[in-house]
Amino acid sequence: MLIALAIAVVLLCIGGAVALLIHRGRRAAEHALAEAGELLRSSLENVSQGVAIFDRDLRLIAWNPRYLELRGLGAADVRARMRLEEILACAAPLKVRLPSGTVDSRGLHVSIAAERMPFDGEAVKPDGSVLRIRGRPMSNGHYVVTYADVTDLRQSEIAYREQAQYLSMLLDNLPDAIVTVDASGTIQSWSNGAERLFGYKSEEVLRRNVAMLLPESGLSLEEFVQRYLDMQSSIPRGVRREIEVLHKNGRRIPVDVGMSEMRIGQRRVFTLIVRDISERREIERLKSSFVSTVSHELRTPLTSISGSLGLLAGGVAGELPSKASRLIEIAKQNCERLIRLINDILDLEKAEAGRLAINLELQQVRPIVIHAIEMNRAYAQNFGVTIELDPESGDAPVLVDRDRFIQVLTNLLSNAAKFSPRGGTVRVRIASDPDAVSVAVHDDGPGIPAAFRPSVFQKFAQADSSDSRAKGGTGLGLSIAKTLMERLGGSIDFESSDGRGTTFRVSLPIRHAQTAARNAIA
């Protein structure tokens, strides 16, 4: 009996303990479930997407405010356990674009959601906003529908596409060829302009080396790219070069090539902008030929005129009456002026076309300046003007074409003499710093009028002056001087003030023998 009682007590204790454990476990599970529910609710309320969850019978079991907002529903329109069809009856219908076609939102939910099929679609609401709608079955038989407002994304995509299309049209309509190559010279892109210029379709050149577009001799585009890559090159960014390229039919085409570098991620990409300059070359040739022919045709009669006038003025035909002598002198001077003008036009045309032969030699600048002064001394004396070299003038070695530099100095000295007052002095000074040497030619003339200063170096530029001495020039001298100085690697500038004369200054970089030799090798 006691044993039975003891067993009963033990069983009761065990039963109580088990019941207590079960009770505690249930409470913990309920607590965890409540926490999970709270977490889900909180998450749903805070996501930017609209979410609605339906059970196996397509009854609404969870949703968030964003869902109501995106579907145009009020809080009172929706309640738990509401059937999907009832909700759709309240919401405005949408035309949903699916990969398979467009369907009505009501039909979509009924057919696809009922069959637990996943789907991805988009719909445009009457206000123009775009919804991305996705349906996904869950492993427990529930079904989740999400709504996202992708209006901004779609508009950005449209804007991007339009921009890309615009740029593509722009590139394709440019007369220039635009080609991109990678660091190994492999062609990456090929514009319509490139098709027109080279005659190749893009599929014929893409992923091939740019060397196929180049003739065998001359500075190749490949070398051009390589020199750029080597970083040893002195080619600055965005430099343009004139080279020849090959058309598909083998014809050589003179082109102007500009190059710039882009970095796309880790890749270096080079953009080549290639412009056909055949027409420009032909125009230059015609212009050059025209100028040369016209000059020759003008010189032939001028030879007779100037020769005859020279002989008359020299008394070969006998002594002339003083008035006739004066008239002959006027004709002779103007004939000489016309000859100078023709010579200047020819010089300028050649210099601008880059056909003026420049023979650079390492020379001291001072003897050249002295020679130019001596050459112009007699001319200056005609105006009662003397030319003096500043005794403090220095000297420096320069790499220069002696004859062309004398041509520049002659222009400056004769101008200075012409505009100096009678009895005046033209002062010449050579000054140097470690990098450059300059020759300044100063006159005590009236100065260049302020309004005329900006156009001093323009062709046929002459100040509107009543001073008859100004009329002896061609208006091309300073333009030629500037072009020549640029060809010599130097520069020209001036200072002038009303009534206090003018100083023209030409500068050349100083070149020592070693530098000159190194440049010659390079």
Next chain:
Amino acid sequence: MRRGQLKSVLYVDDEPDIREVVEMSLGVVAGLEVRTCESGESALQMLETFKPDVILLDVMMPGMDGAATFQRLRATPGLEDIPVIFMTAKALPQEVARFRELGAIGVIAKPFDAMQLGNQVRAIWEGFGNA
């Protein structure tokens, strides 16, 4: 090679006015014996009987131009040693270099100073080693 003083010149140019000016310039001013003719062909004919100290040859002439006339002179026995100076209205540096390469002793640009032409010709002729 010394030949004494410059005395005679043949001037070849298709422009009659220029021929006349040169004739006066070299004849009256410089005191030289001057003969002129209008083409390379006529020059070759004249040179059969007249052997000048120097020939002044215009470059641009119809028919046989200055360069072609020069080649004919060099290929003609008895005329091959007569010094030639080209006269040109297109005295471009590259053309001057070309004429010198051909064998001309000098190039004079047109228009020239008619009072100084004789001195110019003498200076070139003497520089060639004929003083």
